[in-house]
Amino acid sequence: MTAVKTRVAPSPTGDPHVGTAYVALVNLCLAKKSGGSFVLRIEDTDRVRSTIESERAILKSLQWLGLQWDGDPFRQSERTHIYETHVDQLLKSGGAFRCFCSAERLEEMRVAQRAAKMPPRYDGLCLSLTEDEIRHRMDAGVAHVVRLRVPSEGSCVFDDVLRGRIEFEWKTVDMQVLMKSDGFPTYHLANVVDDHAMGITHVVRGEEWISSAPKHLLLYQYFGWDAPQLCHLPLLRNPDKSKLSKRKNPTSILYYREQGYLAEALLHFLGMLIDTRNDDTLVEKARGTDALIEAMTARFALEHISLGGPVFDLAKLNWLNGQHIRAKSVDEFLHVLHDFGYRWPESVPQSRREHIARVAQPRIEKLTDFAPLVAFFDEMPDLSKSDFDLPKISPPEVRDALQAAEETLVPTDGTWDAAFVGERLKAAATQTGKKFKDVARVYYLAITGSPASVPLFDAIEILGKTETLRRLRLALEILQ
Numbered sequence: 001m002t003a004v005k006t007r008v009a010p011s012p013t014g015d016p017h018v019g020t021a022y023v024a025l026v027n028l029c030l031a032k033k034s035g036g037s038f039v040l041r042i043e044d045t046d047r048v049r050s051t052i053e054s055e056r057a058i059l060k061s062l063q064w065l066g067l068q069w070d071g072d073p074f075r076q077s078e079r080t081h082i083y084e085t086h087v088d089q090l091l092k093s094g095g096a097f098r099c100f101c102s103a104e105r106l107e108e109m110r111v112a113q114r115a116a117k118m119p120p121r122y123d124g125l126c127l128s129l130t131e132d133e134i135r136h137r138m139d140a141g142v143a144h145v146v147r148l149r150v151p152s153e154g155s156c157v158f159d160d161v162l163r164g165r166i167e168f169e170w171k172t173v174d175m176q177v178l179m180k181s182d183g184f185p186t187y188h189l190a191n192v193v194d195d196h197a198m199g200i201t202h203v204v205r206g207e208e209w210i211s212s213a214p215k216h217l218l219l220y221q222y223f224g225w226d227a228p229q230l231c232h233l234p235l236l237r238n239p240d241k242s243k244l245s246k247r248k249n250p251t252s253i254l255y256y257r258e259q260g261y262l263a264e265a266l267l268h269f270l271g272m273l274i275d276t277r278n279d280d281t282l283v284e285k286a287r288g289t290d291a292l293i294e295a296m297t298a299r300f301a302l303e304h305i306s307l308g309g310p311v312f313d314l315a316k317l318n319w320l321n322g323q324h325i326r327a328k329s330v331d332e333f334l335h336v337l338h339d340f341g342y343r344w345p346e347s348v349p350q351s352r353r354e355h356i357a358r359v360a361q362p363r364i365e366k367l368t369d370f371a372p373l374v375a376f377f378d379e380m381p382d383l384s385k386s387d388f389d390l391p392k393i394s395p396p397e398v399r400d401a402l403q404a405a406e407e408t409l410v411p412t413d414g415t416w417d418a419a420f421v422g423e424r425l426k427a428a429a430t431q432t433g434k435k436f437k438d439v440a441r442v443y444y445l446a447i448t449g450s451p452a453s454v455p456l457f458d459a460i461e462i463l464g465k466t467e468t469l470r471r472l473r474l475a476l477e478i479l480q
């Protein structure tokens, strides 16, 4: 039995897409599970749209997610001589033909086909050119492409690992351009030539390529090669079930990284979309991307992939990211924040940073939530009178509550911690005759500048007595 070999083959024509990571994860798990290998191939045959920045970003993003490929990545633009040889072979065997049709003629043909409600397909005009006519045009330097010869009758039948038997009538399959007039191959030719050359045993890719499969299978047949197993994964969806799109959901891996998603959280989330068995118990069981990939590989099977469009639900990803943040020790969390680029304001002493991190850690979903959440430790946000218009507590009661807090916190026996502060403030609330829940909003606002933040008593402990009393007085002044 030949060893399993899989690949991911992104085109570097834009930001690295979460769909690429999803496909890469399936391919990596499949290869690992069977002791095989997984390669990365950059499909940069589109000279206009491919960029080196995009290629770099794809490599970096996959590595960030722990989706490591074996060996060096392949780059198709460095392999054009291989494709040329193969096109020549097809031209000789009759599997392909030169087409000299002008863009205008092709456009007229398409318009006529549309009007006749026929599927768009090259009409085969150049198939009838004689050797002489072809040579004549070539000598005259007429621009041309090379097209795949497609049967006009019968159908192409193949088995998809996930979808079973699939059939396409040949008359609906276009005579695909294999080599463009600039001498560069199209995706179809380069893809098949490379999958064969690289010994790929399983082509696992997005559903959008199903209709290309007949063209690819025809190429395998013309070359006399065994075709790999084909497996078309369901497309990622927006929550409204439409195809995942930038407009409704960010699709760039860079975006998630910049927004403070952890690599393991995004990876885990993609794993959940592949197989629901990759549930949240993995948060504790598999720490870090390597351990996660190992755990997901252990339970991986292509048959587990459900065909119902996996929904890229941001709310769920946010929740999962929060879970992964909480699974870290405070030390790890501090490191993660630092690596993410968070820098503590000078005014926050070293001795308080760990405590602040510890109380903020359970309250954030993304690393970007951290800075705004804890900014009040450094600087009290500006408040105005109207900020203190709170439910269930009237303006005079607000003032009473603040005064009571001030009075009860002034005399201390030297202790100043969350427990002590909590007791005192609860007593102060009782004095005002209000429920603590309602009074707490006032204190939150006066101390943190926001009606909800990190736990109040911890915040007060961290701020210290002087600063806390200063903020209470400030609030009273605002209310004058």
Ligand code: GLU
Residues within 6 Å of the ligand: 008, 009, 010, 011, 043, 187, 191, 204, 205, 206, 209
């Ligand atoms: N270059 C194609 C893409 O960007 C690869 C499709 C395939 O895996 O065959 O998705």
